[in-house]
Structures are given as structure tokens and as C-alpha cells.
Amino acid sequence: DIQMTQSPSSLSASVGDRVTITCRASQSINSFLNWYQQKPGKAPKLLIYAASSLQSGVPSRFSGSGSGTDFTLTISSLQPEDFATYYCQQSYSTPFTFGQGTRLEIK
């Protein structure tokens, strides 16, 4: 199975900050990497697919990059509604494993 490791596990930041979350795969997954946002009590929401493609309706302050084993999710200027937990997921092969999540909190 492909292991996905996110860092950091938690992060405190302020409105307006630039934030980067990283995700590392245990083997190359090409660009088969997706990012989701989850707020408490809600279902996950797709943000970025295929490593760098922005899902329709998602603000342009979100961006993704990377290929192979190393990926990043960047939020260019944090807004109050961005405080949530973020998960990466590989779709290269089953089982479609997720990272452990990064909890983004208000400083």
C-alpha cells in the first residue's frame, strides 16, 4: 500500500498569512494526488485534483503543486473560512490512501 504523510499535523496561522502544507507519498504516484478540505461535522470537499488543477468554484488563493512523491497545497492569503482540516489522497492505486490530515487553526 502507498503511505501518505502530511506535514505539519497542525498549524496555527493568522488571517492573511500564506500557508503551505506538504504531502509525501511512499512511492511515486505521478500526479495522482488530490486535496480535500473538511470542516467540523461536514463532509470533505474537493479543492485540488491531479496535483495542481483547481476544482470549479474553489477560490484561486488555493493552489497545488508537485509530482512523483512530493506535493504541496498552498493558501496564498488565509481567510476566516479556510480554518479547517486538509487531507491529501493518492488515486494512483487502490487502496486510495489519505494523509493523516493537517488541522489549520486560528492563531
Place this chain on the structure above:
Amino acid sequence: EVQLVESGGGLVKPGGSLRLSCAASGFTFSSYSMNWVRQAPGKGLEWVSSISSSSSYIYYADSVKGRFTISRDNAKNSLYLQMNSLRAEDTAVYYCARKLGATTGWFDPWGQGTLVTVSS
């Protein structure tokens, strides 16, 4: 509007069974692979199972293989998860999700989830 609505969750004793359903609307259900993903209380996301559009390809996480069965009824726009021999560690919110992308693949949208609690 594309929508997925899960149902069938509840409290069940260890060793018991439960059948989850996911009703799809707003898109051509028969054209898409579908998935179940679960989230234990306070924990992260765990992919559970996947079924292709025509049910030709089915995959399971090792943690549920042999106990859970995924199926679909394209005529009813519905996805199912039959869960047998349930264990305490199966306690979670179960989400259904559509898989987009012919090759790479991503999950969108997700249903609101249904809670399964396995406890005596």
C-alpha cells in the same frame, strides 16, 4: 444539482450486520465509479471500497475485505454497502463519493455521511 444522500446507519452490536444506501441524483449515475470512505470519531479519512460503473471492478480495503460487500443498482441510482461481522473498530461516519477522472481519479461530491456505531 449533483447530490448524494446516505442512509442506513445506526447502532448495531458486535458481530451484527447493517446495510448502507447512497441515493444519487443530478447526474448519470451509471456512468461513474463510486466509493465508500469512512471516518472514525476524531480520526482521519479511510477509503473503504470502490465499484466501477458497471460493477465489473470492485476493490476493498484490507480492513473490511471478506466482511463488507459493495454493490450498486444503476436502475435505482443507488449504491450500497452490506456490512457483516461488524466490529467496534468499524464505528465511523460512512460517506459515499463519486469518482471523477478516467485515469487519475478524484472524489466529488461526497454525501453528508451516515453514522455507524458498533457497540454492545
